[in-house]
Amino acid sequence: MIQVIDVTKRYGQHVAVDHVNFTVEKGEILGFLGPNGAGKTTTMNIITGYISATEGTVKVDGFDILEEPEEVKKRIGYMPEFPPLYMDMTVQEYLDFVSDIKKIDRATKKKSMEKIMDLVKIGHVRNRLIKNLSKGYKQRVGLAQALIGTPPVLILDEPTVGLDPKQIIEIRSLIKELGKEHTIILSSHILPEVSAICGRVIIINKGRIVASDTPENLSKRLSGTGRLSLRVAGPEKQVLKLIREIEGVKNAEAQGVKEPGTVDILVEAEKDIDVRRPLFYALSRAEYPILYMRSVDLTLEEIFLQVTTEEREVS
Amino acid sequence: MLAVFKRELKAYFASPTGYIFMGFFLLISGIFFALSNLLTASPNYLSVLSSITFVFLIVVPILTMRLMSEESRQKTDQLLLTSPLSVTGIVLGKYFAAVMVFLLTLLITCLYPIILSFFGTIAVWEIVGGYIGFFLLGAAFISIGLFISSLTDNQVIAAVVTFGALLFIWILDWIIGGIPTDRVSGIVFACALVVGVAALVYFTTRNIFVSAVIAVIGFGIVAGIYFANKYFFDGFIVRTLEWFSLLSRYETFMMGILSLSPIVYYITFSAVFLFLTVRVIEKRRWS
Structure with missing residues (x-):
């Protein structure tokens, strides 16, 4: 659906986006992750045709942004980081204007506007001036604007920034819902958000793609060893000794006491060896009951730090 | 283009801008009409049209300062430029909206010659010609203002620079008098x-x-x-500067002559500045 081909953007000496390549399939929700100033917004601005790339090009649905910009723009709904709202218009006037510039058929305009206002729940503020709306509502109007004309591709730049927790959850579930019909690219620097919504994540740092995979795969690929976290009722020393004697355990470390009479332990196992059963039997034989045991994947935060620091070491 | 035109026109009257423009313009033209036509009982309306041209220096910046600069400041240009509109369409829509406000104001001032016609005979066609010239001059000034507004995202800077540019054109004929011709x-x-x-x-x-x-x-x-x-x-310098002399072309209209060349000149002048505005916006996307 979207092909980003060797896109580079230079501002004088500064390289904001450096030979970025990726494709997004139809119906995919792609997360765009990176620290501030990594080039997320710049890449999105290039895909939507707001700015032009110094080198490379973008194709949407087979249309090239340089050769047929209008065809590309028709297929994209863009919600920039700061929603482009006219403060002196009411919500209804604004959406009406957006429908006009997106060349929506007059006959279907009214109906589709109603549908979108229902979807993002702004129907009850339709006659209020946009400048009097709260930040959360402005954000929703921004999203409504992107949805007008039901473009097959949605590009959302930090859609939940500045919202309260309840609104964030609402917007997230809305995006998930939209993902059934639209191809979505979403940028964020909030990691749990991306792992909650997106089927695939691209991590970008200093204008370059440093990792691209599903959130689960990224976590697995980078973790290397299997890690387990467990809580055992028993004295720390004996428990640790027992665990370290088990075959396949590389390391075991106490993580402190969170419940009286118990100890929390982090176990690192050799790659491809499942130590959960031997652990269970060894501890139960010694009558130290396991209160819980779960495997620990690297969180996206850790992955993020890892790939961005690796990148720093290379460059 | 039509959507942008409609939005801009509404925006002029949803904010004080349109009313300030109209109010100021009508106040000044009313004062001049009262002083030089009513109180002196003179039917020469063209002299009013020619003496109120200085009002452009003040009202054109008010009309144009917001046009492009506010879009880039509020980031609403992102909406326009990522929609399937051409940049030319956006610029033309905005230009015609400003020209429309100006035209509406001008239509109100048509009351003055109508009032005069109750008390005597007036040279109807000369006044019509004068109005055409006046309108084209204003439209050319508006194109300059629009261009300057596209260069900055600060309304105040846009207004001040537009004022400066119009002032330069205003005194251009006077400057030309002092330029060496060797x-x-x-x-x-x-x-x-x-x-x-x-x-x-x-x-x-x-x-x-x-x-x-x-x-x-x-x-x-x-x-x-x-x-x-x-x-x-x-005299090469003088001839070059005379290209920019909007006011000297206006004089032929004030003499009651309606000829084609100044009309073509004003339209070309506006078109060039609209073209430059489009280029500025396009270029910003590339740099």
Whole structure:
């Protein structure tokens, strides 16, 4: 659906986006992750045709942004980081204007506007001036604007920034819902958000793609060893000794006491060896009951730090 | 284009801008009408039209300062530029909205000659011609304001620079009177123009080779003209500056003459500035 081909953007000496390549399939929700100033917004601005790339090009649905910009723009709904709202218009006037510039058929305009206002729940503020709306509502109007004309591709730049927790959850579930019909690219620097919504994540740092995979795969690929976290009722020393004697355990470390009479332990196992059963039997034989045991994947935060620091070491 | 036009027109009257423009314009023209027509019992309405042209210096910046600068400040240009509209369509929509506000104001002032006609005979066609000239002059000024508004995202700067540019055009005829007309200064000025163009090319493309070639070709043309026709450079500066003299073209309308060349001139002038505005917006996307 979207092909980003060797896109580079230079501002004088500064390289904001450096030979970025990726494709997004139809119906995919792609997360765009990176620290501030990594080039997320710049890449999105290039895909939507707001700015032009110094080198490379973008194709949407087979249309090239340089050769047929209008065809590309028709297929994209863009919600920039700061929603482009006219403060002196009411919500209804604004959406009406957006429908006009997106060349929506007059006959279907009214109906589709109603549908979108229902979807993002702004129907009850339709006659209020946009400048009097709260930040959360402005954000929703921004999203409504992107949805007008039901473009097959949605590009959302930090859609939940500045919202309260309840609104964030609402917007997230809305995006998930939209993902059934639209191809979505979403940028964020909030990691749990991306792992909650997106089927695939691209991590970008200093204008370059440093990792691209599903959130689960990224976590697995980078973790290397299997890690387990467990809580055992028993004295720390004996428990640790027992665990370290088990075959396949590389390391075991106490993580402190969170419940009286118990100890929390982090176990690192050799790659491809499942130590959960031997652990269970060894501890139960010694009558130290396991209160819980779960495997620990690297969180996206850790992955993020890892790939961005690796990148720093290379460059 | 139509959508942008409608939105801009509404925005003028949803904010004080449109009312300030109209109010100020009508106040000044009303004062001049009362002083030079009513109180002196004179039917010469064209003199009012010609003496209120100075009002453009103040009201055109009010009308145009917001047009493009506010879009980039509020980031709403992101909406326009990522929609399937052409940049030309956006610029034209905005230009015609500003011209429309001006035209509406002008239509209200048509009351003045109608009032005059109750008390005597007035030269109807001369006044119609005068209005055409007045309208075209205002439209040309608006195109300058729109262009300047596209250069900055600060309304105040846009207004001040527009005022300065209009003031320059205002005193241009007076400046021309003091410019040397001899051959040497004409050649120096031509060479300075060539250097200026080459420098502009260098700063936009950062390509020293291309700008050097342009400079060489430019000097070649200057030399060629010099050997072909020495007299070309006599008064060259004056002739160049006269291209920008919007007001001297206006005088023919005020004499009651309606000729084609000033009309074409004003329309071309506006078109050039609209084209430059489109280029500025396009270029910002590339840099």
